[in-house]
Structures are given as C-alpha cells and as structure tokens.
Amino acid sequence: MVPRLVFVHGIGPLRDTERELASWIDSLARGMRAAGHSAVAERLAGADAGICSFVNYADLYAPPEAQGSGGARAEGEASELLAELLVELVAGHTSAHPTSEGPHDRERQHRAGILAHARAEAGTRGQAQGSLAVLRRALNVTTTLMSLKPWGGVAHRVTPKLMVNGLTQVSRYLARGEQDASGLTLDSRVRNRVHEALGDGPAVVVAHSLGTVVALEALHERQGTVPLLVTLGSPISMRTVVRPRLLPQPPRTPERVERWLNFWDKDDIIAVRPLLERDVLPNTSGVLPRSSRIDSDGIWVHSAEKYLAQAAVAGPVAEALTVAERRSAS
Known part of the structure; x- marks a missing residue:
C-alpha cells in the first residue's frame, strides 16, 4: 500500500480543510526542495497530493455547553x-x-x-x-x-x-469531558478524526502543537505501521499539566512508531520543555523521540508552516515517504 502522509493541526480557530492542506503541502514541499528532495516535492505538490490528509478537528471546539x-x-x-x-x-x-x-x-x-x-x-x-x-x-x-x-x-x-x-x-x-449524545468525550471525538485519516495502511504523521498530544494518543490506539512521526512545537513535556494527563501512562512511544523526530524553535512560546526524550519512555523496539532545535525567521515561529519549510524537518519526511513506498512495492 502507498504510505499516507497525515497532518494533524494544533491550537487555533476554525479552519478550511482544503486551504490548510494546500498550505501545509506547499510549505513542506519548499522544505523538501531546500533539503535536496525536489523530485519528492514536485510529486507531493502534484500527482501524489492525494496521499495527503489534513485532520481538521477545530469545529469540535464549540462552547462546552453546546x-x-x-x-x-x-x-x-x-x-x-x-x-x-x-x-x-x-x-x-x-x-x-x-x-x-x-x-x-x-x-x-x-x-x-x-x-x-x-x-x-x-x-x-x-x-x-x-x-x-x-x-x-x-x-x-x-x-x-x-x-x-x-x-x-x-x-x-x-x-x-x-x-x-x-x-x-x-x-x-x-x-476528558464534554460528552456528546453518544457518550463520547471531546478528546475521543478529536482522536477519531485522526483515525479516519490514517486508514489501515502505513502512514507518516506530522503533528503540530496540541496536535502532537492528539497524534501521540491516537497512535497508541493504532495497529498500522508508522514509519515516521514528526512533532513540531510540542507541549508534551509540560510536566505539571500535559505529561501527567497523557494516555496511556506513563508516556511512551507508540508501539507501531518506527522513528520519532521532534523539532522545536527557541522562540516558540509553546515549546517550553522541548526535549521530549527526557520525559517519554521507549517502545519495545527502543524508539525514543529525538529532539532537534531549528531557528526560523520572523517574530512568530510557532506556526506549522514555519516548521514545515525547514529542510531539517522536510528532508526526513521525504526520505520516509520514499522508503515506505519502496517497502510497500517489494
């Protein structure tokens, strides 16, 4: 099966799925070209765009009383x-x-x-x-x-x-509250959106901000292979609020994740504890997140597009898609 590329957004207002998907693909393609993967970038921006999914859960954040x-x-x-x-x-x-x-x-x-x-x-x-x-x-x-x-x-x-x-x-x-009429809590409904996008085959997952928490928990519930998990500007290691409330406990790399790269910018207002490997246990294959600092231009570096346009971020995604495609074809 052709590997999917699944994007999971973070905090923010309502989003237009198609517009966001196009913006994330465009930024990632720029980063791939900068990393020397122009062929993958062109395919991703053209014929292979169909393998990409943008998980949009922003609409679920209506007021709690609703x-x-x-x-x-x-x-x-x-x-x-x-x-x-x-x-x-x-x-x-x-x-x-x-x-x-x-x-x-x-x-x-x-x-x-x-x-x-x-x-x-x-x-x-x-x-x-x-x-x-x-x-x-x-x-x-x-x-x-x-x-x-x-x-x-x-x-x-x-x-x-x-x-x-x-x-x-x-x-x-x-x-973990805000149950709907069927009894599903808000966090469960958010993760269900991720599962819908992942499907059953291999998937490379790129998650940003709150989306890194969502993706981490969703991937613990997944059986399909994840050749690469990329987290950007993550709050996972915030030890008072986030880390002790992650599910399951203690926090660990999901079993089906084969590689986990985490990126942070020193000026990212959300990534205050950026070295996730200090607070996450390995899976049974020994996979831990590997954190790397990047430096983006501008005064607001928390946006996903800033991260995706970095060669250090986009290069490994291009490599993972290529390897996963070859593996599925063999």
Whole structure:
C-alpha cells in the first residue's frame, strides 16, 4: 500500500480543510526542495497530493455547553487546567531566561522583571477563582508574555485573546469531558478524526502543537505501521499539566512508531520543555523521540508552516515517504 502522509493541526480557530492542506503541502514541499528532495516535492505538490490528509478537528471546539451533557462541570475542570498551564508556561520561560547577575545587562533584567510580573499574575494563591476569573487572569498573563521579545510585534497576527483561546483548547482536551449524545468525550471525538485519516495502511504523521498530544494518543490506539512521526512545537513535556494527563501512562512511544523526530524553535512560546526524550519512555523496539532545535525567521515561529519549510524537518519526511513506498512495492 502507498504510505499516507497525515497532518494533524494544533491550537487555533476554525479552519478550511482544503486551504490548510494546500498550505501545509506547499510549505513542506519548499522544505523538501531546500533539503535536496525536489523530485519528492514536485510529486507531493502534484500527482501524489492525494496521499495527503489534513485532520481538521477545530469545529469540535464549540462552547462546552453546546457539546452535550456536563458542560458546566467540563468548563470548570478545563479552567482549572488552564490556570495550571499558565503557571507552567511562565515558569518555563523564566527558567529558559534566568536573571543576569551582570550589573549592565539591563535588557535581561528588564525581561526578568516582566516574567516575575507574569508569574505573579499566573499564580493561584490569593487569586479569584471561577472560569471568568481564570480567563481574565489568562488574558493578563498572555498580554504580559507577548510584550516580550521576540513576540512583541506579533499582535497584528496573534492577539493575546487568540492565544488564550488556543491554550483553552489544550485544557479542554485534557479535561476528558464534554460528552456528546453518544457518550463520547471531546478528546475521543478529536482522536477519531485522526483515525479516519490514517486508514489501515502505513502512514507518516506530522503533528503540530496540541496536535502532537492528539497524534501521540491516537497512535497508541493504532495497529498500522508508522514509519515516521514528526512533532513540531510540542507541549508534551509540560510536566505539571500535559505529561501527567497523557494516555496511556506513563508516556511512551507508540508501539507501531518506527522513528520519532521532534523539532522545536527557541522562540516558540509553546515549546517550553522541548526535549521530549527526557520525559517519554521507549517502545519495545527502543524508539525514543529525538529532539532537534531549528531557528526560523520572523517574530512568530510557532506556526506549522514555519516548521514545515525547514529542510531539517522536510528532508526526513521525504526520505520516509520514499522508503515506505519502496517497502510497500517489494
């Protein structure tokens, strides 16, 4: 069977499936050409485009009360997780940029002061509770974080409100609530979209942001071979909120994954603990994620397209598709 290439998106607003698929393929093809795989890039952008699927689950993130029973309870649990997520997000950036002891390093001291302010805003001690209070605090913390370099000039594209909405999607997924009329929780419905795209044959999976959590859990439920799993800007190793809530526990590489490459950018606001191999156990074949840093241009590097256009990301995808195709033909 010809291997499929399955894309799994992350946080964000409603999406047009065809438009997103075309954009991801275009970015990946540019990265493949930069990596010296022009032939694969041209096939992917042309005749082989049919092997690609874009898993679109954004429409499932309607307000909790519109998703069936338990909406109020699910909203409360998601709000608690959002508060914890904010604390860890700020703590991660604080540890990545420690206060300088040099008397003349004003920029780093200024950054440390802003992060300390954000940490105080994010903390739950003495703070009002409840969903609305948490959302207001989340907006304040995100506004503070996004005033820092390199994110300060990105407000025209990604506002603090959009960021908070995205982080709320992470907390709602991990809350494992919001059952529909048939009893399926939100996270189950999201993973079902991945299973529909994967099919039964071999599949190369490229997942971004929250999609890395979704893909990891979905692949544990899969029997088909995954020659390559690529994760981009992943929050999997956030040890307070994400890692302890992953299913199954403890987090490990899915059995059918033959290779796992993880990529992160130092300026990615979400990837605060980027070295996944420190927090994920191997599968029985000994496969662990292998994390590599990349450096993209621009002030907002969390977008999937930024990652996909990198030769370091696209090259291994081209190689995996070629090898899997040869294997299926033999």
